[in-house]
Amino acid sequence: MFSNFSFVAISILFLAQTALPVVANNFSATVVSIGDGDTIRVRTGNKTVTVRLACIDAPETKQSPWGQQSLARLKQLLPVGQTITLRSTETDKYKRLVAEVFVGNRNVNVNMVEEGQAVVYRQYLKNCPESKDSLLQGENRAKQQRLAFWSQANPVMPWDFRHRITQKSTSQPTQGQQQSNCDLSYPDFCIPKNSSNLNCRDITQRRFKVLPPDPHGFDRDRDGIGCER
Template sequence: MNKTAIITAFLVLFSGVPTIAQTSLPNMTVVSIGDGDTLRVRNQQGKPVTIRLGCIDAPEMKQNPWGQQSRTRLGQLLPVGQSVQVRQIERDKYKRLVAEVFVNNRSVNLTMVQEGQAVVYRQYLKGCANTKDQFLQAEADAKQQKLGFWNQSQPVMPWDFRRGKKNIQPNTTRSQQQQCDPSYPDFCIPPNLSDLDCRDVPYRRFRVNQPDPHGFDRDRDGIGCER
């Protein structure tokens, strides 16, 4: 094989996979898996650290069977004793280390999305600014192929499940619309639901009719949650 062919094959093999220099990030060792986006590791000083995988959100454990499947898959990717490299993003309100975890230069966060075991957490995607397009494309592909979490007719996003907002669904039928707030024709919010904000809904740039009880359309231009 000539040099050009070798280079081409290498690029094809690793296209779409974020890589890092082996010495650029600290090494840690997996201690345990909490759920599909949480794990415990031990740092180089031997101190235990809780990591929340950044830029993604896995189904909650009570979202059967998706939460358990996600946890199982993360455990397969990160078995106890596995050496990993960690790119710190921030600390969350629970003092956990929000991070991107790598094994052999491959992002485990991205792999979970590619396999439909987690979804892109758009609200916090800025933590993966350099690879956000890869995350979004991975989710689109997994959704199209109905992989993992996407293999259900009406998936409830993990953040909606945690907030108890399980009834927010796209409008599809007249009977549904009769039970939905007419201020939001593109998806269903039941009337008299407690106040929501843009963080509570998985939609952006949707139509809003006045009186807009949840205040999604702050500038009153007919478009809600524009940012």
């Protein structure tokens, strides 16, 4: 017969094993909309949340035609109403859930990279340990086959494209802008006073100077720089 100690030990082991799926942060959701090649909106339970696809970076929508192609492909892979599984890795500074997205056993993040519709975001690759090798191998094959984004002679990485936009947006405003009805919280470019509430997805500028009171909340971490990603 089992001693009380053995019974308790077995019970603890059983509970630990059954808790693993919770620790893994895997859960189901339904696709609501696609924002761009690496951002979607999903519904889970009674909440609708924004999901940033982990460990990949898609061309910006203004990187014509690659950004629009990436968006169109993700819409094909994740049609509205599609049931998906999310493996969450973190929540970013914009309160977006960062996750790997699965349809059945297919990893959509890897799929986008394999088809040249997105690139590996090496800065965050440590967050996808189970998919790391597949992502890197998929990108290498896409480069060799010159698929989609990699068909360009000199592709501009999405993060470099965003940096260039930032440099343009942080140029000094003209005298006309300074004298116009621009919100003084954003001296690097003009947002009209009393504009309806905006967020970083509504504007193209990134990493710009923000002064109090920051009515649109662009500077979430209050370091004086708005929309850093």
